[in-house]
Amino acid sequence: MTRLGRISAEFTASWHAFLRRRTAVFFTFFFPAIIVVIFGALVQTQPTGGGLFAEPKGYYIAGYLAVVVLFTPLSRVGSTVARYREGRRFEKLATTPLTRVEWLLAQALVNVVVIGVAALLLLALSILVTGTNIPATPATLLVIPFVALGVVLFCGLGAIIGRIADSQDGVIAASNAIALPLLFLSETFVTPDLLPAWFRPALGFSPLTYVARGIRAVTYADATTVALPNLAAVVVLAVAFFVAGAYAVPRTD
């Protein structure tokens, strides 16, 4: 069996296992929907100034996408690692030809598909609910690699959390503790000018910042020149976190 065959076998199993957990499927897709309804329809934006959402509606598309790119893979992969460890599945897999990289890649691909669909739903809802416009240009297609690479990046981080946390409860707690600060300190919903000047350089330490900046550049600002450097940063970070995540996948006790 080729590497592709092994990844395919693991992908197929993980995909079916996910689809059959109805609660997980429901909330995976309900999550982006509720985000758009709360922030897009209830809170709304106030372009005239004041409040948290003072930018035009299109500004926040990147934030909405960042929510699903960040939260879902982080908690899903972290929980999957904990579940595999509790079921002694890594111990079994360690005696098969499947490598850690292949295992994490299969999990990441499942997440790319799931979150890709969720992101499409979110974009459609954003347009329907908030009435915002997304530029219909070839550059807008860069959203796809930003979302896919962002998912891979946070799958890697999820694997690291899964390795460190000793239970599924621990994974959820750790994921939330990491994701919430990242979400609000990555140029998603909170603009840099709302933060103290001394803190603003710290935004560069959040990998989500580059995802949000890139998506915003192609969905709102129509600034491909801004998108490409951020895409390069996301590529580097995705590779780094994926490799670190694969290394963190348990193979021994």
Place this chain on the structure above:
Amino acid sequence: MTAALVAEGVRKSYGDVTALDGVSLEIDPGEVFGLVGPNGAGKTTLVRALTGTTEVEGEISVLGSAPDRVEKSQIGLLPQSFSPAGRLTARELARQYAGLYDEARDPDAVLADVGIDGETAEQWYETLSGGQQRRVCVAIALVNDPDVLFLDEPTTGIDPAGRRALWGLLEDLASGGTTVLLTSHSMAEVERLSDRVGFLCDGRLAARGPPRELVESHGGRSRLLFETDASPTTLDVPGIGYDVSARNGHLVVEDVGPREIGDVVAAFENQGVEFESLTWKQPDLEDVYLELTGTSFEEAER
């Protein structure tokens, strides 16, 4: 003949707890080696050491290679408490693991070998009974047709009929040349399947050898047990004297051969001892286990 599995001076500690304390053993190709011992004796740690899923001190060789270098398609492992994805069917699970190898057996055929077929193979793993689940796990361990098979308590939770079916399957594998390392708490299972048995106590191999030899050297004497309230301490049988001990509502007469049972019973009746029932027991691996683990007969009978 080169040994299929070699462990030399294997040591492993978890903090202050010593799990393996200098274990050495060799298992020949095609041999079924049963590993028994109390909970916490180090059985699972030794399986992990041999499969390369834990790091240990000492030398380990699997089919002539270090555990992390051995060709993965040559080994099969059923970990203790292994639990695959609950919402995949038995067939999907077998296919998943078959898909990880260059060459694998037909997943349906492997499932059929362990008694999982038809509608059962289409059920989600989590809806199967405990025994059916364990059979699926055994099938997963067999799907790559391994040369060396590690089975950590494979029949836990399986009903007697299913257990015997699996024993038959393992006997077929062994006769086909598969090397099997089996851990179990069932002495009957180990005694039936194993060419040799190793008793692991406190991280050390306290004894090893063919079951019959172990029973002869460590199993003690045969026993005749009478369920009674009487308590004589000696028993006069013409020509033979027996020591009698009272243990937990039983009178125990040791070293009674099968041809002498009638004489002993007659002697009891002559002494007016009334009893509800009697049991004659030859020493077996369970007695070896009790002897080697330091568990007394009285403790075991409680």
